[in-house]
Amino acid sequence: MKLFSSYNRILLVISFAGLFIIGVLFYKTLAYYLDRQIDDGLVEELMEVQDFTHEKNILPAPSYYKDLVVEYKNIIKVLNKSSFADTVYYNPKKKQLEPARYLKTDISLNDKAYQVLIMYSKAHRNEEIRSICLVIIIPFLFLLLVLFWVNKVLIHKLWAPFRQLLVNIKVFNLNHDQSFEPVSTQIQEFKELSNAIEDLSFKVRSDYKEIKLFTENASHEMLTPLAVINSKLDTMLQSARLGPEESETLSDLYKATSRLTKLNQSLLLLVKIDNNLMMDTEEVAVMDMIKEKQAFFQELIHKRNLRIELHLDPVYLIVSRQLFDILINNLFSNAIRHNYEGGLINIKLTETSLSFSNTGKSGLLKEEMIFERFFKDPASDGTGLGLAILKQICSRQQYQLSYHYENQLHIFKVKFNKN
Template identity: 60%
Template sequence: MKLFSSYNRILSVITLTGLLVIGFLFYQMLGQYLNRQIEDHLYEELLEVRDFAHVKNILPSPDGFDDVIVEYKKIKKLEDQRKFFADTNFYNPKKKHQESGRYLMTQMVLNGQPYELKIIASKFERKEQIKSIVLIILLPVVVLLLILWLVNRVLIRKMWIPFRQILTNIKAFNINQEEVFKPIETNIDEFRELNNAVLDVSLKVKSDYKEIKLFTENASHEMMTPLAVINSKLDTMLQSNTLNKEESEILADLYKATSKLTKLNQSLLLLVKIDNNQLQDKEEIDLEALLYERMNYFQDFIQKRNLSVNTEISKLSIYANRSMVEMLMNNLFSNAIRHNYVGGMIKIVLTPCSLQFSNTSTQACLDPVKIFERFYKDHASEGTGLGLAILKQVCLRQSYLLTYDYQEGQHRFKIEFNKPQ
């Protein structure tokens, strides 16, 4: 829920209940006040009736008054001289219909005869009065509230604009890209603070990331020379004429480990290089030709495993960095061959907008998120665990969409050239 709607929800519940309660109380109080007025009036009428009877010695006619009706009922003797007030419905003979009213009932002796007296006054007009008063007061309040709500809405939306801008800029912030977080212009203190905090964090993250990259690069470079020494010493040892079988095996293992370390180092350096955007020269690349060329390069390996290669290749040229695209192809090919089984199948599909490599494998479906992580690899894999990470990084750099799926026993990597990740 948005902050504004959450705030609004609470506010409107409070205003509505408040309005209802206040309206109800107001209505009740007005009613009470009017009742008392009517009661005063009824009492005056009662006095008038008594005076009339006293002076003229006759009872006033029941409809002899302007706005009240008087009913007499003879009783044997006075029992209760208290005055009762209550609401009733009565027939108004002047207007000739039922209406609500308030009456005063009492017992008194008129001209020596005890009577039960009931004086009824219409409440109709008073009620109308209440309605008008309530409407006159409540309507402007409701209208005022509505206006306030609208103004609030517009104002808050406007006031949050800098916040939305900051949010958009944070989302657009990419650690791999050159530009830093774009600060915004605002004179609201809170937003300025947020803006500055995010700016600081982004700069810090950026410089830390740069440092890590630099560290990786330097560490890898520094390792190359000792590796060169080890390699050359191994080559020298190999020339010794006194090597026995056991020593040769040790040498072979050392060669293998050194070569793996070298490969790992090269891959790390490559990743840093791609991250640093150092491979920028772009050119027109004929993918079809490149695909056949690479296929030729890997021919030995394909034949050795007796793999059948199905191709559906159409013409496609892309504008990209050549070494990155070659890397991409190499990785796709060596993956498809390396993880295949003898007699397996590789399918290569090049359409005018995408490149797909599918291969059979001894392995079941892989985790489509994890496989692109650095150093994620199968236990049996001989590789460095960086091949797919490099693939992913290349695609990211060139704005290609790289996806993996597993269907009918085939692992498929798909690169879409016109869809950024």
């Protein structure tokens, strides 16, 4: 949920809760004071009855006016007790049930006890209460809506620099020469935030350039001595003056330096992928690229007597040709290297996915670890970076890379994201 939506929701809940509580209290208070006025009227009516009784020595006739009812009832004795309460009665004048307020008391006349009941209709007073509440609540609700709209406009305007900062942060890219663009604002907090992000972007860009330069220089400088070592070792291995023990030692050194060269190249490739240095895109005919790679690996496939099954649909993707070439190369290399003599490689290409299935020397691999860097089978002589490179390429291209083991086949599947 967005900050503005959350704030407005809390504001609305508090406002309506406050309005409800204040409305109830106002209604109760107003009803209380109106009841007191009615009670005063009932007392005055009772006093008129008592005055009439003292003067005439008889009870006045029962009254049934539009909103007033006066009734008498014989009782055993006078209790000298008066009570006020609410009730509902049938108004014979209006021919309907109405709420009323009544006063019930006892009087004595000619040694006889009578109960006097005086009722006054509250229908008119209830209408007054509703009218007063509407007169107050409707303008208040209108004012609340106006304040809510003004608050929304002000918040939208006040937070505009913050939203612009978010946009500038999202478009900021370390690989581009354009620096972070600060936001001009009069709000002190956003100005400090913009300045802090600008300073941080300069520091990050500077550190990134230094690390990138160091990585590229280190990798480049390592390639030259490694090439020299490989060349010298190759020359020495061809010498006829070496004994069996020396030849074996030099062969081990040659393998180690070759592995170190591959490791250096793989790490440099990962750095380039991580830093989006290979993101030039074009339309690639995937089926043709797979067939080209098959021809490239044909000698290894024939040497190990591997059987290739192809199920290829003509698929075209907008993708980095260089990255996709590395992806297919690593899938082929992985399927050949970890296969056994006379094994099977099944390649399936559809509009939505590319899968490489191959037999292997080992069973199910650890799905949660096979794409981690430097994870490899103990029997493998690889660098442990091939599948990590696959994962990184798929991540940059927003593809889904998965592995599962089925029918004694290791299946690596790349699901395309054509959007």
